[in-house]
């Protein structure tokens with residue numbers, strides 16, 4: 126089914142909003158809970174299609190998992206050596222995180238498996254994990270150009286590596302850390318720039334020693350994970366749409382509750398503040414090894430800036446929303462150093478530039494970024510190309526546009542943000558959805 130959103134202009138975001146659980150942490154809780162010894166209770170689990178794909182895959186690998194029931198999931202861990210050979214191809218759907226991280230884990234198992242996904246995932250590069258995993262002794266066949274499906278011939282005798290990642294990618298880092306749990310020796314990974322560290326934090330929380338030394342992270346294979354309860358905070362990346370929406374819509378005053386504020390995720394908060402956004406932090410605390418807090422966002426005039434390149438990996442999923450903020454700001458915004466955006470669920474540089482142009486904005490895509498001349502947005506129809514974050518970013522643009530915006534191909538919003546339309550509407554977005 127295809128789905129279209131239509132957003133009427135006007136409206137403001139107000140009140141308290143709790144967005145669903147963090148996608149990255151939900152995936153990792155299933156994965157690490159499955160190979161831990163004992164029972165892991167997860168609260169706040171994201172019941173979105175991506176994390177549910179990970180859950181189905183671990184069931185197919187022989188793990189008993191109860192739920193989800195209103196965010197509660199119980200994983201009956203099978204221990205490091207307890208996964209079983211799957212009887213079917215493992216379907217990752219739209220989820221790059223599922224495919225890349227699970228490939229790392231499967232590379233080390235005493236059985237074979239195949240991972241596949243939808244048309245978008247089949248276009249995404251997997252050589253970035255297959256190549257370093259091969260250096261560890263893994264045997265992974267890809268389709269042409271290093272694309273999915275992945276055929277993995279398990280090798281329980283992987284070797285540790287010392288590897289400098291060519292791209293800043295938490296998925297690559299995490300895939301290699303999962304393989305390293307099983308490898309002989311100590312694996313050391315060096316990142317070109319910091320990326321989200323949920324895997325490292327959760328491993329430590331489950332009793333596995335992980336050493337961080339500057340840009341490097343290291344762990345020795347052969348240990349065990351001990352089950353522990355995991356509380357998943359609200360997803361900063363989902364909250365970011367409301368941060369942008371509230372900033373650009375006059376009269377907005379919204380409080381985003383219990384949001385994960387891991388500093389490897391909050392680059393967009395820093396960027397929005399540099400643009401003049403009014404965001405106040407309250408209730409800062411730590412749950413399960415992750416910082417959490419409430420974000421109160423009030424409408425404020427935004428100004429175009431040069432996005433600091435060091436913040437790019439720390440805001441990597443927020444650029445669709447940030448481009449909308451830039452289009453509504455005064456003056457020019459320039460993004461560089463973000464070529465990774467071209468290999469996300471869609472080519473987010475081209476797709477966002479096309480959508481902004483359809484709304485009358487002056488947006489010029491470059492090889493690794495975009496130049497946006499801020500001003501007013503008109504109404505119109507934009508294509509999301511099945512990309513959840515593109516769809517939600519343009520939905521928020523509707524708050525500040527001169528006429529209604531229709532966004533096509535929105536069904537994949539459910540991959541990361543089930544209930545987006547209802548929650549956004551209750552906060553004040555004049556959004557309707559209809560089959561298209």
Ligand code: S3P
Pocket residue numbers: 148149150222293294295296297299321441442465
């Ligand atoms: C993720 C890492 C990022 C991000 C993705 C989730 C993760 O991908 O874009 O949404 O959970 O590790 P890359 O590692 O490709 O940057």
